[in-house]
Amino acid sequence: MTLDAPYLPARDFIGYGERPPAAEWPAGAKLALNIVVNYEEGAEYSIGEGDGVSEAILSDLAVSPAVxxxxxxxxxxxxxxxxxVGVWRLISLFxxxxxxxxxxxxxxxxELNPAAGKAIAALGSDIVCHGWRWxxxxxxxxxxxxxxIAMTVDTVRKITGIDPLGWYTGRPSLNTRRLVAEHGGLLFxxxxxxxDLPYVVDVGGRRHLVVPHSFDNNDSRYSRGSGLETGSQFFEYVSDGVDWLLKEGQKxxxxxxxxxxxxxxxxxxxMIGLERFLDKVTAHPDIWVCRRSDLARHWLSRFGG
Structure with missing residues (x-):
């Protein structure tokens, strides 16, 4: 088959290969750990938002066909x-x-719950824009x-006072990365x-940083029938991931x-599983528990962008 146009975004099966760059995380850390909280509630598919169907994924509802x-x-x-309830419980624990x-x-x-935005800002969190709708x-x-994209950035600034530096759609189009780069002001x-490391891509002649997300170390496994049902099971899985990456991180x-x-x-x-995990990683001297924007800034300062 011959393609008449470039296959964009291009796929890369090689990446860093056998010799990834030396991250040199702050204080000699062997692992940079970023914990992400997705705040999406009210922006999902909804009849009330004019979508014509209700949301069908990412909840504790086992099967939910969209009618x-x-x-x-x-x-x-x-x-x-x-x-x-959930956002306040998580903020309290953190x-x-x-x-x-x-x-x-x-x-x-x-927009539907600005008080949550104020609390996120008070916690000291950074914000990655997650689309106008989920x-x-x-x-x-x-x-x-x-x-x-513009509406989301403007709303985050207006309600929280935070200048967002990152973007994550989650269900992107083939245009998303280019439009984010064109918008300007977003570092990654x-x-x-x-x-398992950031990397730089070319987007329309611009060097653009990608900080990969994870569906692996992700509580969405609770909703996917993956065998993770309890906080203890989640703790065991993500804890094993930390242990392996610390071992690998010696090199x-x-x-x-x-x-x-x-x-x-x-x-x-x-929640107890999450609490155990936070206790583990905050007590470990070789783990840099960081915000995503701090991780991105470190990478850009070391390798450019």
Whole structure:
């Protein structure tokens, strides 16, 4: 098959290969660990938002087929748990443990609950913009997606007072990375899952930083039938990941993302596992628990962008 146009974004199966660059994390850390909290509640697919269908994924609801034109009150209320209870429970735990996570914030969700944005800012978190809506951006026009990027950045600044430095759509289009780079002011995006270190790509002649996200060390496993059901199981899995990367980090320091959702990780039966994990990583001298923007700045200062 012959392609008439460049296959963009181009795929890269080689990356750093056998010789990844020396990250040289601060204080000689062997692992840079970033904890991400996704704040999406209210921005998901919803009849009330004019989408024509209700959300069907990423909740404790086992099976939820999207039925055109019909509200799914079970799904709606499961998402509401994240904004009514979950975000506050997580913020309280992080405050008590002295850990500052990164928040991936969806613009519309923030607009619907600005008090959460104020609390995120008070915690000292950085914010990665997570789209205007928690929807699939592939069907949207380029112009509509461009508008959504601008709306999200403006809303985050207005409500939280934070200048966001990163972007993560989660369900991006083929235009997303280029539009983020063109918007300006955003140092990096996270819309890839293909490495344990940041890397730089060329986007329209611009050098653009990618800080890969993780579906692996991710509490979405609670909703995917992956066999992770309890906080203890989640702790064991992400703890094993930390132990391996610390071992590997004696030669090649890496990064690790642990991703949480307010409606999933913050259930009472899962919080003790998260607390155990925070206790473990904050007590370890070879782990740099960092915000995502700090990790990105370190990488850019060391390798340029």
């Amino acid at each position: 055109p034109g019909l509200r799914n009150r079970n799904m709606e209320s499961l998402y509401e748990y994240g904004s009514r 405050r008590d443990k002295g850990v500052i996570p990164t928040f991936y914030v969806v613009g519309r969700a923030l 929807i699939d951006y592939a069907p949207l026009s380029e112009e509509e997606e461009r508008q959504h 995006d996270c819309d890839d899952y293909n490495d 090649t320091p890496r990064m690790m993302t642990v991703s949480l959702h307010c409606r999933l990780a913050a259930r009472p039966g899962r």
